[in-house]
Amino acid sequence: MDRVRAIMLWHRKGKAMRKGRYTHRGAGPTKKESDKSVEEIVKELKEIGASKNDYREQSLRIHGLICAKCAREFDYKDRHLLTVHHKDGNHKNNPPDGSNWENLCVYCHDDEHSRGLLGDYFSQDS
Ligand SMILES: [Zn+2]
Ligand SMILES: [Zn+2]
Numbered sequence: 001m002d003r004v005r006a007i008m009l010w011h012r013k014g015k016a017m018r019k020g021r022y023t024h025r026g027a028g029p030t031k032k033e034s035d036k037s038v039e040e041i042v043k044e045l046k047e048i049g050a051s052k053n054d055y056r057e058q059s060l061r062i063h064g065l066i067c068a069k070c071a072r073e074f075d076y077k078d079r080h081l082l083t084v085h086h087k088d089g090n091h092k093n094n095p096p097d098g099s100n101w102e103n104l105c106v107y108c109h110d111d112e113h114s115r116g117l118l119g120d121y122f123s124q125d126s
Contacts, residue, residue: 055094055101059084062098069108083109 065074065082074082085102086093093100104112 056084058096059098059101059103063101063103066103067105067108068102069104069112072105074105081106085109085112 060079060082065076065079066072067074067082068085082103083106085104087100087102090100
């Protein structure tokens with residue numbers, strides 16, 4: 001009887017100790033949580049990237065792997081050199097028919113924007 005009680009007490013003690021250690025290791029679970037949040041951030045970034053790639057891939061599919069300006073053609077493996085330009089400059093305007101997209105190679109896209117900044121204002125006035 002006494003032995004059983006002792007064992008029970010020992011068990012309870014052990015449980016309490018383990019419990020105590022658990023709460024004492026607060027940094028452990030916190031670290032795990034921060035790992036999780038990093039995963040979530042990565043997941044979010046991937047989702048943002050996915051939605052970006054989504055209209056990109058759509059535009060490439062609609063308009064083809066060719067620069068709308070210099071007519072340079074790209075292979076599937078080089079398609080990262082093609083960027084999707086928003087004709088009206090509004091990156092949130094993504095009609096599924098691709099009417100606001102233009103596939104431009106990175107060079108032409110740079111060119112388009114460096115000249116476009118002022119050019120767009122003038123063309124809007126005229
Ligand atoms: Zn080009
Ligand atoms: Zn652009």
